[in-house]
Amino acid sequence: MDGIQSAVLPYLIAMLIYGGTLLTAVLLRRLDAPRPADEQTEENLHE
Amino acid sequence: MAVVTKNQLHSFVTPAVTYGAVALFVAGSIDALLLAPKDYQQLDIYRVLFIHAPSAWGSFASYIVMTIAGIIHWYRGDDRSGDLASASAIVGLSYTLVVLATGTLWAGPTWGIWWAWDLRTMAELVLVFFYGSVIYLRIFAAPTKTTLTAANILAVAGAMTLPVNHLSVYWANTIHQVPSVLRIDAPAIDVTMQRPLWLLAIALTLYYFSAVTQWCRWLVHRRVSQAS
Numbered sequence: 001m002d003g004i005q006s007a008v009l010p011y012l013i014a015m016l017i018y019g020g021t022l023l024t025a026v027l028l029r030r031l032d033a034p035r036p037a038d039e040q041t042e043e044n045l046h047e
Numbered sequence: 048m049a050v051v052t053k054n055q056l057h058s059f060v061t062p063a064v065t066y067g068a069v070a071l072f073v074a075g076s077i078d079a080l081l082l083a084p085k086d087y088q089q090l091d092i093y094r095v096l097f098i099h100a101p102s103a104w105g106s107f108a109s110y111i112v113m114t115i116a117g118i119i120h121w122y123r124g125d126d127r128s129g130d131l132a133s134a135s136a137i138v139g140l141s142y143t144l145v146v147l148a149t150g151t152l153w154a155g156p157t158w159g160i161w162w163a164w165d166l167r168t169m170a171e172l173v174l175v176f177f178y179g180s181v182i183y184l185r186i187f188a189a190p191t192k193t194t195l196t197a198a199n200i201l202a203v204a205g206a207m208t209l210p211v212n213h214l215s216v217y218w219a220n221t222i223h224q225v226p227s228v229l230r231i232d233a234p235a236i237d238v239t240m241q242r243p244l245w246l247l248a249i250a251l252t253l254y255y256f257s258a259v260t261q262w263c264r265w266l267v268h269r270r271v272s273q274a275s
Binding site: 003004006007008009010011013014015017018020021022025026028029032033 | 065072076079080081091092093094095098099102137138141144145148149152153156251254257258261262264265268269272
């Protein structure tokens with residue numbers, strides 16, 4: 001198989017795996033963080 | 048005199064490392080795919096090796112960090128080395144998956160088979176299971192002394208496969224080529240072909256620091272959330 005396109009797919013897969021690993025950590029931390037709405041509800045409850 | 052706090056330094060260094068990794072990855076990929084000369088024998092498909100080889104180095108290096116940090120954590124009980132071990136396991140798994148994916152995409156057109164059940168490919172596949180088991184024991188299982196000990200025993204057992212993995216191309220009758228860069232004598236590839244390799248190696252090293260930092264932050268965050 002010739003042509004640069006034959007070598008492009010592995011780079012796209014690598015980008016997907018590495019980018020996915022990095023973004024998953026960022027997203028998990030954001031998802032775990034208390035949202036402003038939650039904090040407000042909590043404050044209301046205390047009141 | 049302006050005093051730079053640890054947080055200010057952190058908020059500058061972490062994005063700088065991440066953007067550096069992305070920039071070098073893009074530059075290295077352009078160099079690998081467009082600028083590096085075509086191989087006289089393998090033609091263009093050999094360009095896969097510019098991402099395959101640094102990923103393989105990363106899978107080894109992460110494993111070594113994971114094992115040492117895990118032992119320090121087991122011995123001293125400090126959370127920081129435990130988080131480093133867990134984060135290195137996740138990032139190391141990403142390297143190993145890339146090695147296997149890119150390896151098979153290169154092997155298909157070059158060897159004529161997508162997967163060879165030889166010592167080198169098997170040793171790399173085994174790393175996936177070691178990484179997976181350590182991730183499960185360190186992150187998802189109940190954090191007891193027993194699970195941590197099991198994670199460390201597994202990590203050390205897996206570390207013993209690393210020299211076998213590296214030297215398998217000399218020891219076994221394998222279809223995989225011998226190392227072109229990590230060898231006792233000078234690299235066996237031309238300088239123009241070394242450039243994208245080193246660019247991607249540096250990019251993936253920066254990626255390691257960036258991804259490990261992000262995963263450590265999540266681990267710390269999760270521990271604090273569970274404690275409260």
